[in-house]
Amino acid sequence: MLVKLYAPLQPGSKEEIRLLEAVLYTATVFGPGLTTLLSSSEDKSSIIKELSTAAAVFARFKANYSYGLISEELGVPEKTVRKYLRIEDALSKAVSDVLKKLEAGNGFIEVDIPDVESYVVKLSSLERENNELRQRNQELETQLAELRGKLELVKKHLDEVYKML
Structure with missing residues (x-):
């Protein structure tokens, strides 16, 4: 303006x-x-x-x-x-x-x-995007924890197989 x-x-x-x-x-x-x-x-x-x-x-x-x-x-x-x-x-x-x-x-x-209004719209958009990214990050952290658990199981099974051999 x-x-x-x-x-x-x-x-x-x-x-x-x-x-x-x-x-x-x-x-x-x-x-x-x-x-x-x-x-x-x-x-x-x-x-x-x-x-x-x-x-x-x-x-x-x-x-x-x-x-x-x-x-x-x-x-x-x-x-x-x-x-x-x-x-x-x-x-x-x-x-x-x-x-x-x-x-x-x-x-x-x-x-x-x-124009302040354009900044408000942009800020709102960025806040939505930030929330979506936080949610996606949380999902990925959950998946990572699951994969780490599976990896530990695989390691245990491999240790058992090596002991059998």
Whole structure:
């Protein structure tokens, strides 16, 4: 589902800063760059937390906050603020790219938010398949136990035959 979001490019109030921050965060979450980052990372929750911080940094920077004020308001080191604004990593690049698209659209950006209903249908299908596989696995384990029992009987019979010979 394509959604058109708006945020002020030069926020003048706390509310406008939060709006820009939310749009940067949302558009980055549903953008292609984050999927790549998440798939290559073990700690997905830290990436989401960093994304939140990066979006907050960029929003406050667009509101003409100084590095020190951004640092103080967000409770992060000034070094972190500078790192994001210098675009030294893939995460800050993803947020920066969203900001550029937002600027190119004069404050508007279209975000493709996946249809949740298709995921629900897929999940239901996978749950059914999982249950079928569990049932089949149980049947195979039962057959395996039976075969092991028969194998033990065969071994005993062979031992008896060897003793007779």
